[in-house]
Amino acid sequence: MILPMEKFTLNINDQKVSIECAPDTPLLWALRDQLGLTGTKYGCGIAICGSCTVHMDGTAVRSCSLPISAINDKAITTIEGVGKDGLHPVQKAWIAENVPQCGFCQSGQIMSAIALLEQNGNPSDADIEQAMSGNICRCGTYIRIRSAIKNAATNKV
Amino acid sequence: MKPNPSNNKLFKVSRRDFVKIGALGSTGLILGIPLGCKQDKNAFLTGREDAVFAPNVYITILGTGEVQLIAHRSEMGTGIRTSLPLVMADEMEADWTKVKIIQAIGDVKYGDQNTDGSYSVRMFYQPLRVAGATVKLMLMQAAAQEWQVDISECKAVNHEIVHNSGKSLGYGYLAEKAGALPIPSENEITLKDSRDFKFISKETVIYDLEDIVTGKAVYGLDVQIPDLKVAVIKRNPEAGAGMKSFNSDMATAIEGVSKVYKMEPTAFPMGYNAPLGGIVVVANNTWTAIKARNAVEVVWDKGINASYDSNAFMQQMQRSVQKEGQIKRQLGSATKALKEATKVIESDFLVPHLAHSPMETPCAVARHNADGTCEIWAPVQSPQWVRQAVAAALGIEESQVTINVTLLGSAFGRKSKPDFVVEAALISKEMNTPIKLLWTREDDIQHDFYHSNCAQHIKVGIDKNNKVTSWVHRTAFPSISGTASAEAKGPSSDELCMGVLDMPFEIENVSCESLDAIAQIRIGWLRSVHNINHGFAIGSIVDQVAQAREMDPIDNMLDLLGSDRKIDFTALVEGFNNYNVKLEDYPCDTHRFKQVVQLVKEKSEWGKSLPKGKGMGFAAHRSFLTYVACVVEVEVDDNNNIKIPMVHFAIDCGVPVNPDRIRAQFEGGAAFGASLALKSEINVKNGAVTEDNFNNYLVARMTDAPINTAVHFVENEEKPTGVGEPPVPPFIPALCNAIFMATGKRITRLPIRL
Numbered sequence: 001m002i003l004p005m006e007k008f009t010l011n012i013n014d015q016k017v018s019i020e021c022a023p024d025t026p027l028l029w030a031l032r033d034q035l036g037l038t039g040t041k042y043g044c045g046i047a048i049c050g051s052c053t054v055h056m057d058g059t060a061v062r063s064c065s066l067p068i069s070a071i072n073d074k075a076i077t078t079i080e081g082v083g084k085d086g087l088h089p090v091q092k093a094w095i096a097e098n099v100p101q102c103g104f105c106q107s108g109q110i111m112s113a114i115a116l117l118e119q120n121g122n123p124s125d126a127d128i129e130q131a132m133s134g135n136i137c138r139c140g141t142y143i144r145i146r147s148a149i150k151n152a153a154t155n156k157v
Numbered sequence: 158m159k160p161n162p163s164n165n166k167l168f169k170v171s172r173r174d175f176v177k178i179g180a181l182g183s184t185g186l187i188l189g190i191p192l193g194c195k196q197d198k199n200a201f202l203t204g205r206e207d208a209v210f211a212p213n214v215y216i217t218i219l220g221t222g223e224v225q226l227i228a229h230r231s232e233m234g235t236g237i238r239t240s241l242p243l244v245m246a247d248e249m250e251a252d253w254t255k256v257k258i259i260q261a262i263g264d265v266k267y268g269d270q271n272t273d274g275s276y277s278v279r280m281f282y283q284p285l286r287v288a289g290a291t292v293k294l295m296l297m298q299a300a301a302q303e304w305q306v307d308i309s310e311c312k313a314v315n316h317e318i319v320h321n322s323g324k325s326l327g328y329g330y331l332a333e334k335a336g337a338l339p340i341p342s343e344n345e346i347t348l349k350d351s352r353d354f355k356f357i358s359k360e361t362v363i364y365d366l367e368d369i370v371t372g373k374a375v376y377g378l379d380v381q382i383p384d385l386k387v388a389v390i391k392r393n394p395e396a397g398a399g400m401k402s403f404n405s406d407m408a409t410a411i412e413g414v415s416k417v418y419k420m421e422p423t424a425f426p427m428g429y430n431a432p433l434g435g436i437v438v439v440a441n442n443t444w445t446a447i448k449a450r451n452a453v454e455v456v457w458d459k460g461i462n463a464s465y466d467s468n469a470f471m472q473q474m475q476r477s478v479q480k481e482g483q484i485k486r487q488l489g490s491a492t493k494a495l496k497e498a499t500k501v502i503e504s505d506f507l508v509p510h511l512a513h514s515p516m517e518t519p520c521a522v523a524r525h526n527a528d529g530t531c532e533i534w535a536p537v538q539s540p541q542w543v544r545q546a547v548a549a550a551l552g553i554e555e556s557q558v559t560i561n562v563t564l565l566g567s568a569f570g571r572k573s574k575p576d577f578v579v580e581a582a583l584i585s586k587e588m589n590t591p592i593k594l595l596w597t598r599e600d601d602i603q604h605d606f607y608h609s610n611c612a613q614h615i616k617v618g619i620d621k622n623n624k625v626t627s628w629v630h631r632t633a634f635p636s637i638s639g640t641a642s643a644e645a646k647g648p649s650s651d652e653l654c655m656g657v658l659d660m661p662f663e664i665e666n667v668s669c670e671s672l673d674a675i676a677q678i679r680i681g682w683l684r685s686v687h688n689i690n691h692g693f694a695i696g697s698i699v700d701q702v703a704q705a706r707e708m709d710p711i712d713n714m715l716d717l718l719g720s721d722r723k724i725d726f727t728a729l730v731e732g733f734n735n736y737n738v739k740l741e742d743y744p745c746d747t748h749r750f751k752q753v754v755q756l757v758k759e760k761s762e763w764g765k766s767l768p769k770g771k772g773m774g775f776a777a778h779r780s781f782l783t784y785v786a787c788v789v790e791v792e793v794d795d796n797n798n799i800k801i802p803m804v805h806f807a808i809d810c811g812v813p814v815n816p817d818r819i820r821a822q823f824e825g826g827a828a829f830g831a832s833l834a835l836k837s838e839i840n841v842k843n844g845a846v847t848e849d850n851f852n853n854y855l856v857a858r859m860t861d862a863p864i865n866t867a868v869h870f871v872e873n874e875e876k877p878t879g880v881g882e883p884p885v886p887p888f889i890p891a892l893c894n895a896i897f898m899a900t901g902k903r904i905t906r907l908p909i910r911l
Contacts, residue, residue, distance in 0.1 A: 022412075033442040038372070038378070041517070051516060095370060099370075102567040136856055138515055138516045138832075
């Protein structure tokens with residue numbers, strides 16, 4: 001289906017931005033190609049690997065499958081926007097645990113972890129597994145991701 | 158070991174490599190007063206701002222005191238971009254906070270850059286120590302000259318040369334003076350005693366850590382340059398096959414589409430450099446390109462592999478290994494000993510094709526310039542090979558091609574192959590504009606260089622004294638070389654040295670055999686390569702042998718490894734390949750092998766009693782010159798759900814250069830092994846791969862991967878060996894053996910289906 005370009009105004013990382021694109025453009029590609037926010041990654045394009053995770057009104061969403069036309073005035077936060085005054089506690093926990101290997105999936109992992117901790121300040125192992133099972137890490141950093149989430153929850157960092 | 162046309166000459170630091178540059182812009186007239194010529198003690202830390210001391214290609218010291226260290230190997234998650242620079246920093250007594258790491262472009266002047274085969278640390282540990290120590294000596298000589306004292310009165314301490322009297326000069330201050338000195342010869346160099354290491358064997362976090370967690374790290378997919386357009390390619394489901402016709406009207410009608418055109422596919426076997434080709438779609442942005450690709454209609458043609466069916470192929474290989482194959486290693490008479498055996502343990506083992514599926518799919522930015530040169534930014538494991546391949550494809554000289562290596566969003570061997578970069582370069586030339594080529598996940602999974610599927614048969618004879626007296630191992634798999642040559646009919650001798658011909662057991666009658674199997678799809682090396690298949694089979698059969706002998710599996714392993722000896726494989730196997738290094742330099746030492754086995758036994762509480770549904774399994778395997786023993790604990794519930802609460806690895810990789818990153822490789826290696834053991838499988842029907850994304854090509858998620866992994870080091874001062882690949886091969890059979898203990902079910906086929 002050929003969709004003509006349209007103008008959209010988005011609220012991204014507390015800033016109003018305007019872009020022109022086809023309305024079915026996934027937020028992921030608008031962020032990366034048009035807004036230069038490349039911290040959000042492409043991994044699968046079908047919302048099952050979690051690399052593209054961002055927040056929409058504080059909830060973790062897969063930006064690869066979220067069309068621009070569905071966002072309206074909802075607040076979008078990307079990895080570039082989580083540490084407003086320096087590093088976010090979850091980012092600090094990631095550093096303390098030395099989590100990343102290649103690092104490519106970690107933006108998405110961190111965004112999922114922050115969304116989890118905002119809803120559940122003291123997640124159990126099962127809660128962590130449930131919240132994080134949508135995020136694939138091919139390097140296999142899962143053990144440290146789990147530890148970092150627990151550290152962040154108990155304010156060790 | 159792996160086919161690679163790039164210059165694989167072993168790097169050696171020779172005097173010739175130490176090209177001295179000295180102080181840039183120093184004319185002798187502009188005797189810039191060193192910034193350090195003030196009374197303030199701190200001021201003696203720095204020198205002329207434009208001073209550059211670059212005694213070799215890896216190390217540069219600026220007058221400001223900044224030390225620039227070249228990372229010439231590719232960073233795909235192993236930490237190598239940190240680990241090798243810290244080896245240099247340690248020997249030169251640099252302050253790590255004043256070190257800036259610079260990623261090398263692809264250039265032969267850096268020596269081997271093919272980041273593959275777990276040999277970065279092994280190959281470069283010693284030369285880079287020498288490089289660092291040379292710099293330190295020159296800085297000491299410069300300080301001694303400045304002070305008019307004997308060099309024995311000087312020592313290097315944290316970015317300064319300190320005199321016995323307490324006075325000191327900073328590296329920045331000394332840079333220009335050191336640059337004026339002759340390069341010392343290697344025999345003047347003294348390396349540090351290991352007790353004095355500041356970084357080696359200590360914990361150093363990766364250089365890019367903060368950039369990664371803040372989303373600032375730049376991978377190949379993130380490269381932005383002016384006027385960039387995005388390309389995707391619609392490919393024939395059968396790799397190497399062509400097309401009859403295509404219609405691009407619907408695609409070109411989409412706003413933002415620049416061009417839709419045909420890139421001629423390269424027929425199978427196309428090798429590793431050739432573009433797969435197909436219908437190229439170029440657009441202003443990624444989404445437009447993807448949508449337009451969906452709108453292209455193509456009538457594909459069939460190629461020579463149109464009838465390839467991986468299931469039928471596996472059955473054929475399985476049948477073939479029931480009979481004697483080409484004998485590649487023989488000792489005594491296995492046939493005779495098997496006849497005389499009181500017990501014979503035998504089993505087939507099957508492993509499917511597997512895909513690399515790195516988190517970052519293959520991608521590359523190429524800019525073909527008007528003057529005929531080409532610049533590339535890409536996540537590649539072998540930038541020199543890419544440089545050659547791009548030059549050849551464009552018909553230009555290598556000197557006209559620049560390969561900038563970005564961070565790699567993992568790779569596992571996929572990004573060794575230059576094909577996707579060559580495609581990007583060709584499209585940029587065609588379009589006369591900079592191009593970012595994206596392989597979507599579907600492209601990646603459907604058009605990988607797949608892991609060799611493999612069928613094996615192992616037969617072990619036990620005599621009346623409960624002694625293992627015969628070993629027959631047959632393996633059939635398509636060779637990696639089959640991707641490049643129709644002449645490759647089956648496993649090569651080099652490939653068989655990954656887990657078949659290097660069998661370490663002290664058994665009197667041995668026959669190691671291979672059977673032909675012809676590649677009918679692109680085959681490539683995947684992390685651990687053929688050790689995946691062979692480690693799985695050997696680790697599993699050995700557990701069955703222990704059961705048959707009514708022995709503890711670890712005692713059985715120690716018995717099979719036999720006496721302490723360095724196994725002379727060169728006497729046992731014609732053309733034995735010890736991971737491309739001399740066996741005498743890196744022997745297969747059964748004493749070291751047994752040490753890791755004993756260590757894992759001790760650390761894992763091996764033999765502890767476990768409730769129903771739980772099991773512990775053991776396996777050990779030497780690959781890429783590193784010894785690894787593994788114990789896996791497993792829980793299997795009534796619905797056959799498998800959980801892995803604990804994994805123990807005991808390893809001997811020589812001096813552990815960056816222990817935290819070694820642990821990370823083992824944690825990740827276990828998770829990677831969990832993917833292969835529990836989840837992943839590529840099937841091919843009618844020449845086309847049936848899986849196309851992570852919804853059907855399954856990989857381990859947090860719920861599947863081990864919950865804890867402990868890594869125990871054998872402490873020694875042996876030469877360091879690699880750790881990227883060695884974790885995977887023993888993990889898989891250890892898991893299978895644990896499942897056997899928990900459920901009584903023997904696993905002989907991957908992925909595990911209970």
